[in-house]
Amino acid sequence: MQALGIDVLFKGTNLFRLLQGLWVSIEISLISVVISIVLGLIVGILMTIDRPFLRIILKIYLEVVRIMPQMVLLFIVYFGTTRVFGWDLSAEFSAIFVFSFWGTAEMGDLVRGAIKTIPKIQFESSLALGFNTVQTFVVIIIPQTIRRLIPLAINLITRMIKTTSLVMMIGNVEVLKVAQQIIEANRNTSPNAAFGVFAFVFFLYFIICWPISRLSIYLEKRWA
Amino acid sequence: MDKDVIISYIPHFKEALFLTLKIGWLGILLSLIIGLVGASLLHFKVKFLQKIVGIYIEIFRNTPLLIQLFFIYFALPKVGIQITAEKCGVLGLGLLGGAYMIETFRSGLEAVTTIQTESALSLGFSKAKTFRYIILPQALSMSIPGLVANIIFLLKETSVFSTISLMDLMFTAKDLIGMYAKTTENLFLLVVFYLIMLIPVSIIGAIVERKVRYAGFGD
Amino acid sequence: MKKSLFKKVTSLLMATALLAVSLTACKTSNSTSKADDKVYRTVDEIKESGVINIGVFSDKSPFGYVDENGNYAGYDVYFANQIAKDLGVEVNFVSTEAANRIEYLQTGKVDIILANFTVTDERKEEVDFSLPYMNVSLGVVSPSNAVVESLDDLGKNDQVIVISGTTAETYLTKNYPNIKLQKYDSYAAAKTAFENKNGVAWANDNTEVIAFSLENEGYTVGIPSLGDADTIAPAVTKGNESLLNWLNEETVSLAAKNFFHEDYEATLKDTYGEDYEDTLVVESTSLTNN
Numbered sequence: 001m002q003a004l005g006i007d008v009l010f011k012g013t014n015l016f017r018l019l020q021g022l023w024v025s026i027e028i029s030l031i032s033v034v035i036s037i038v039l040g041l042i043v044g045i046l047m048t049i050d051r052p053f054l055r056i057i058l059k060i061y062l063e064v065v066r067i068m069p070q071m072v073l074l075f076i077v078y079f080g081t082t083r084v085f086g087w088d089l090s091a092e093f094s095a096i097f098v099f100s101f102w103g104t105a106e107m108g109d110l111v112r113g114a115i116k117t118i119p120k121i122q123f124e125s126s127l128a129l130g131f132n133t134v135q136t137f138v139v140i141i142i143p144q145t146i147r148r149l150i151p152l153a154i155n156l157i158t159r160m161i162k163t164t165s166l167v168m169m170i171g172n173v174e175v176l177k178v179a180q181q182i183i184e185a186n187r188n189t190s191p192n193a194a195f196g197v198f199a200f201v202f203f204l205y206f207i208i209c210w211p212i213s214r215l216s217i218y219l220e221k222r223w224a
Numbered sequence: 225m226d227k228d229v230i231i232s233y234i235p236h237f238k239e240a241l242f243l244t245l246k247i248g249w250l251g252i253l254l255s256l257i258i259g260l261v262g263a264s265l266l267h268f269k270v271k272f273l274q275k276i277v278g279i280y281i282e283i284f285r286n287t288p289l290l291i292q293l294f295f296i297y298f299a300l301p302k303v304g305i306q307i308t309a310e311k312c313g314v315l316g317l318g319l320l321g322g323a324y325m326i327e328t329f330r331s332g333l334e335a336v337t338t339i340q341t342e343s344a345l346s347l348g349f350s351k352a353k354t355f356r357y358i359i360l361p362q363a364l365s366m367s368i369p370g371l372v373a374n375i376i377f378l379l380k381e382t383s384v385f386s387t388i389s390l391m392d393l394m395f396t397a398k399d400l401i402g403m404y405a406k407t408t409e410n411l412f413l414l415v416v417f418y419l420i421m422l423i424p425v426s427i428i429g430a431i432v433e434r435k436v437r438y439a440g441f442g443d
Numbered sequence: 444m445k446k447s448l449f450k451k452v453t454s455l456l457m458a459t460a461l462l463a464v465s466l467t468a469c470k471t472s473n474s475t476s477k478a479d480d481k482v483y484r485t486v487d488e489i490k491e492s493g494v495i496n497i498g499v500f501s502d503k504s505p506f507g508y509v510d511e512n513g514n515y516a517g518y519d520v521y522f523a524n525q526i527a528k529d530l531g532v533e534v535n536f537v538s539t540e541a542a543n544r545i546e547y548l549q550t551g552k553v554d555i556i557l558a559n560f561t562v563t564d565e566r567k568e569e570v571d572f573s574l575p576y577m578n579v580s581l582g583v584v585s586p587s588n589a590v591v592e593s594l595d596d597l598g599k600n601d602q603v604i605v606i607s608g609t610t611a612e613t614y615l616t617k618n619y620p621n622i623k624l625q626k627y628d629s630y631a632a633a634k635t636a637f638e639n640k641n642g643v644a645w646a647n648d649n650t651e652v653i654a655f656s657l658e659n660e661g662y663t664v665g666i667p668s669l670g671d672a673d674t675i676a677p678a679v680t681k682g683n684e685s686l687l688n689w690l691n692e693e694t695v696s697l698a699a700k701n702f703f704h705e706d707y708e709a710t711l712k713d714t715y716g717e718d719y720e721d722t723l724v725v726e727s728t729s730l731t732n733n
Contacts, residue, residue, distance in 0.1 A: 012510075153285045180631035
């Protein structure tokens, strides 16, 4: 154990701090996922509306998200906005902003896809029955897409959690940074701490993401 | 923004672009190989190996590339496995991408109906020939949209290479900001170079997708 | 089908154009906003909020690191705690990387950088340094079985590890453009890579490489000093005179009490022993030292 540096994990409050660091990542992802689901529903519905101008705007938005790495967006939001607009955004806020910006696009695309599967006749019947457009979506269309969307939304959570490993780069002290700090503080006593600690972080991410992605696959199969 | 600063930084970004592309495409190539082999193993339900592929997919799809790279680059040398940063980048990207490529190819294979296999076999094709000439071409063309998405995803993922000392686009921007503090210019160049790298892929992807859709059946 | 491809291409081009436009827009708003918007906080504003944000390293033992109980510790941190105490506020430590230090100040994300920040002319253009509290120059450490004693001896493919955004990086880039640098963005990463033998040597502040060779067996500082002798000082956002003046006075009054020797004994002595105390520590006695 000593040789692989696993003992370091049990020194002092190291283990607790790693878990605390992990919670920072999970918290950011959960908040971002909730925001993404809400905004994603709206964006998804907007994407099905046939207005050329709206289409172009949303298309550009989707392309930006598709092409720009989240890390670049993080840097632009965290450092760029202060430069340009003088906003002082905290690292957490920047992370949540960027992940929601990204998640909303992903979610929106999923919602659009799900709405497309609903036969057009349902819209027409609903409108003919006197529902207005908003009511049609809220009461008739969205409920039918929920089963299809929930597994995908759950899957988005794991992708969020995985992406949050980037927030270290803008100074958020999350699990990977804590891991580095622990390795650094124990460098002379356990020179192999890098193995044990990084292996443990690897394991932590896996043990969090794996059950969630299994759940998503299970629900997808069951409700398909 | 200062035009002269931007111009003087362009060579750095160009160099970074080449490195990113080199490692990116080698990694993607590796991921395609892993994807094809893995998907075939799953398709033919090869005992034991099928299980390994399953575990591999779960591990690499459920951990971030950043952590995978950290583990390969910083942790493995502690147990005697030494690897250069460039190889680590290719390997990390290949392993991560492989897990996604397998899934993409597999869904392509699954989309080819079993009746085609049966017809081919009854026409006297061998199992191998059926796979090579009947199933694979169709499966590949059906996998194209997924492949394009994966490739863009993997090229974007290269932005975490900075942590293992590879001077990719992201690290170049960060490094220059750290040395000379010209943030706006660097962020501008960063965005421009990512667009230069990814827009062609996106456009070519769209063209290829359009072409192969005609080759698909049952659409 | 044709139409959708066309759409895709146009939207991509539009996206590019939009980004370009928004970034050029940055340029204009940047130059105008700089003058009237101050990003920093004055001493009074800090006192009023009750918290001071200080950027320190969290992976650079023994100067700024996090101990196994999760508390910040080290030579810089000791000083930072004293600053907060004398201001009568709580301290909020912000973990920084070398390459982010200027950025953090310029965007007002921290009030002070106390992260082994070497005073250089280039940096003086971007931030304001107060009085120094430590001496430093560059040094190069290498494994004892293959000591690098001169940078001219390096082989063509030998890589030297540096940390992005440090004076070592700038110095080597300028003076030894042919040396291949292997850059890392954090101390922890660079040291682990060095231990893993990913580079033949590690160039950094000599304080840091000496500490490394003393703390870890099998390493020798082959080049103990390189380039000019410099000093390390706290830095504040450019133009924040209120905090700068306060810091200067604070440093002088602390120096009068031999505070930095006390700091050395509390945080650095375990690593360096007594031999380095007088060469490393600076007690700024006059306000015009800088």
